[in-house]
Amino acid sequence: MSNTPQTLFDKIWDSHVVKSQEGYPDVVFIDRHFIHEVTSPQAFDGLRKRGAKVFNINRTTATADHNVPTKDQHLPIREALSRHQVEKLRENCKEFGIELYDLLHPFQGIVHVIGPELGITQPGMTIVCGDSHTSTHGAFGNVAFGIGTSEVEQVLTTQCIIQSKPKKMLIEVNGTLEKGVTAKDLILYIIAKISAAGATGYFVEYAGEAIRNLTMEGRMTVCNMSIEMGARGGMIAPDEVTFEYMRGRRFAPQGEEFDRKVEEWKQLKTDEGAQFDVVLTFDAADIKPMITYGTNPGMGIGVTDHVPTLEEIPATEQPSFQKSLNYMGLQPGESLLGKAIDYVFIGSCTNARIEDLREVAEFVKGKQKADGIEVWIVPGSNQVAEQARAEGLDKVFEGAGFELRGPGCSACLGMNEDKVPAGKYAVSTSNRNFEGRQGPGARTLLVSPLTAAVAAVTGKVGDIRELV
Amino acid sequence: MKETITKLTSQAAPLPIENIDTDQIIPARFLKATTREGFGDNLFRDWRYNSDNTLKADFVLNDPTYKAARILVAGKNFGMGSSREHAAWAIHDYGFSVVISSFFADIFRNNSLNNFVLPVQVSDEFLAKTFAVIEADAQAQITVDLENQQVTLPDGTATSFEINPYKKNCLMNGYDDIDYLISLRPEIEAFQAAL
Numbered sequence: 023m024s025n026t027p028q029t030l031f032d033k034i035w036d037s038h039v040v041k042s043q044e045g046y047p048d049v050v051f052i053d054r055h056f057i058h059e060v061t062s063p064q065a066f067d068g069l070r071k072r073g074a075k076v077f078n079i080n081r082t083t084a085t086a087d088h089n090v091p092t093k094d095q096h097l098p099i100r101e102a103l104s105r106h107q108v109e110k111l112r113e114n115c116k117e118f119g120i121e122l123y124d125l126l127h128p129f130q131g132i133v134h135v136i137g138p139e140l141g142i143t144q145p146g147m148t149i150v151c152g153d154s155h156t157s158t159h160g161a162f163g164n165v166a167f168g169i170g171t172s173e174v175e176q177v178l179t180t181q182c183i184i185q186s187k188p189k190k191m192l193i194e195v196n197g198t199l200e201k202g203v204t205a206k207d208l209i210l211y212i213i214a215k216i217s218a219a220g221a222t223g224y225f226v227e228y229a230g231e232a233i234r235n236l237t238m239e240g241r242m243t244v245c246n247m248s249i250e251m252g253a254r255g256g257m258i259a260p261d262e263v264t265f266e267y268m269r270g271r272r273f274a275p276q277g278e279e280f281d282r283k284v285e286e287w288k289q290l291k292t293d294e295g296a297q298f299d300v301v302l303t304f305d306a307a308d309i310k311p312m313i314t315y316g317t318n319p320g321m322g323i324g325v326t327d328h329v330p331t332l333e334e335i336p337a338t339e340q341p342s343f344q345k346s347l348n349y350m351g352l353q354p355g356e357s358l359l360g361k362a363i364d365y366v367f368i369g370s371c372t373n374a375r376i377e378d379l380r381e382v383a384e385f386v387k388g389k390q391k392a393d394g395i396e397v398w399i400v401p402g403s404n405q406v407a408e409q410a411r412a413e414g415l416d417k418v419f420e421g422a423g424f425e426l427r428g429p430g431c432s433a434c435l436g437m438n439e440d441k442v443p444a445g446k447y448a449v450s451t452s453n454r455n456f457e458g459r460q461g462p463g464a465r466t467l468l469v470s471p472l473t474a475a476v477a478a479v480t481g482k483v484g485d486i487r488e489l490v
Numbered sequence: 491m492k493e494t495i496t497k498l499t500s501q502a503a504p505l506p507i508e509n510i511d512t513d514q515i516i517p518a519r520f521l522k523a524t525t526r527e528g529f530g531d532n533l534f535r536d537w538r539y540n541s542d543n544t545l546k547a548d549f550v551l552n553d554p555t556y557k558a559a560r561i562l563v564a565g566k567n568f569g570m571g572s573s574r575e576h577a578a579w580a581i582h583d584y585g586f587s588v589v590i591s592s593f594f595a596d597i598f599r600n601n602s603l604n605n606f607v608l609p610v611q612v613s614d615e616f617l618a619k620t621f622a623v624i625e626a627d628a629q630a631q632i633t634v635d636l637e638n639q640q641v642t643l644p645d646g647t648a649t650s651f652e653i654n655p656y657k658k659n660c661l662m663n664g665y666d667d668i669d670y671l672i673s674l675r676p677e678i679e680a681f682q683a684a685l
């Protein structure tokens with residue numbers, strides 16, 4: 023071992039390189055592979071064509087999430103193509119011997135919610151999935167990133183991936199967050215500062231007091247959205263908060279084995295003096311509750327700020343900016359505070375964990391849904407839904423006039439029936455405000471669960487800080 | 491026959507929009523197919539078609555002038571967002587072999603390279619010049635030479651582009667990553683056994 027100080031990223035990456043050759047990308051061994059119905063069928067076809075088996079079924083976990091209905095999950099899926107895709111996943115898992123957490127299975131849910139909650143996601147691992155938000159798992163101190171279907175096929179066949187090593191970025195957030203300002207606001211703020219392409223080509227490590235003070239679920243929200251600034255992935259070194267979260271999880275090591283593992287995991291940190299290609303520093307005190315106004319996640323502002331004026335946008339970017347505002351039906355310089363909302367979506371792998379639902383429930387308790395507004399609360403997994411019911415959150419939601427639905431990706435990408443109609447404004451706790459993301463013509467404003475809860479009960483965009 | 495990319499001279503279709511995400515390239519509701527074919531029909535679906543499925547006359551791919559284009563030229567940060575390889579499949583299936591932009595998202599770049607779509611990253615200035623050349627003459631022929639890693643505009647202005655030598659070799663010879671990985675199987679097994 024050399025004594026050169028190393029980053030956490032380098033430690034994990036380098037220890038997983040099976041082969042590194044001049045002029046070739048690295049061949050990296052993958053500890054854990056998650057699959058779902060949308061990006062895997064063509065990969066399984068590839069295996070079949072070669073007569074190949076899955077390299078290691080014990081390193082592969084499957085669930086159905088993107089297409090699944092969030093109502094009447096016990097009935098056959100109505101939409102024929104969605105049903106077909108989920109059935110294909112069933113057939114493929116059966117044929118190749120992979121464990122599937124299918125609809126109604128107690129462990130079913132959004133792939134990036136179930137991995138951590140089941141303790142399958144552990145510090146120090148390499149993790150991939152045919153889904154860009156695989157970066158979520160990095161919250162536990164691992165190298166986790168999204169891949170395409172050809173790469174899914176590579177991993178299924180050989181448990182390895184061919185990948186050029188990305189550059190490294192450190193993002194430090196110092197200080198403490200104001201009350202009502204959450205992990206979601208923190209990450210939306212960073213993306214707004216550095217743009218939706220600001221970290222392309224980099225793997226990000228988050229550090230600093232404000233990051234350390236986040237719960238595991240908050241850390242997952244931050245790492246989840248790393249991809250929205252272009253990063254290959256995001257990670258946070260594991261600490262006591264991580265170990266406490268992991269303890270007793272279904273597939274985590276148990277008993278003495280767990281304690282032994284914790285000692286190992288404690289070594290997973292960036293050495294003093296290790297070099298990053300880029301270091302960025304932010305102050306948590308500058309962060310307000312955030313909201314996006316445009317059609318990429320970098321187009322975000324504080325809820326009390328105004329949409330940029332044309333003069334504030336560089337000339338070369340004005341056409342794209344204008345196109346985006348036209349789609350959103352907004353004017354340059356406009357304030358969003360008080361803007362009337364049609365839909366509220368609380369869900370997705372960014373913000374549909376139990377803490378998110380608790381936060382929303384606490385705020386809406388004793389309040390009523392605003393007139394004319396549609397509110398969808400979609401838990402990230404069956405376990406989250408179960409926990410919510412055990413804590414009586416479902417009753418709180420019912421009392422306010424909302425409905426707790428079945429788990430899945432739902433209106434995050436509108437592959438199932440949950441679509442926002444054209445021209446309607448949706449305040450959403452998901453991660454992408456792209457044109458048509460929540461349905462053709464839908465207008466998405468990305469926010470934290472708390473800001474979404476404000477919209478749900480007032481029907482408008484509001485400042486949570488004035489209400490807590 | 492195996493598909494390869496070596497050198498291509500073609501008309502180019504201009505899409506001077508920045509931050510084109512893969513949800514625009516292929517919207518999620520078209521990701522339900524379980525094969526790789528046919529995605530080209532829905533390439534840029536919501537920009538190409540009205541909600542009643544009629545064609546939008548002002549979208550570049552609906553303009554017969556650009557019918558022969560095998561090169562797509564797009565604004566910076568092309569392919570951001572979702573990892574869906576369907577985006578690369580759609581571009582390939584539609585008939586494009588090259589995308590020129592001044593910046594590409596990482597996953598899209600990998601997915602393209604795995605599907606014989608060559609991402610050519612040029613400077614902002616060269617990209618602006620390329621758009622200007624196409625605007626002046628829709629029939630302008632652009633040459634992309636993978637072997638020499640060079641793009642040349644009709645007036646002879648040229649620039650070089652980067653590509654990993656391994657990936658270049660794959661594209662020029664029709665190899666794919668899985669063949670290479672399978673050849674490493676003994677090493678991978680030994681690696682796993684030592685964990």
Ligand code: SF4
Nearest residue numbers: 155370371431434435
């Ligand atoms: S919730 Fe949304 S972002 Fe997350 S995996 Fe599902 S579709 Fe992707």
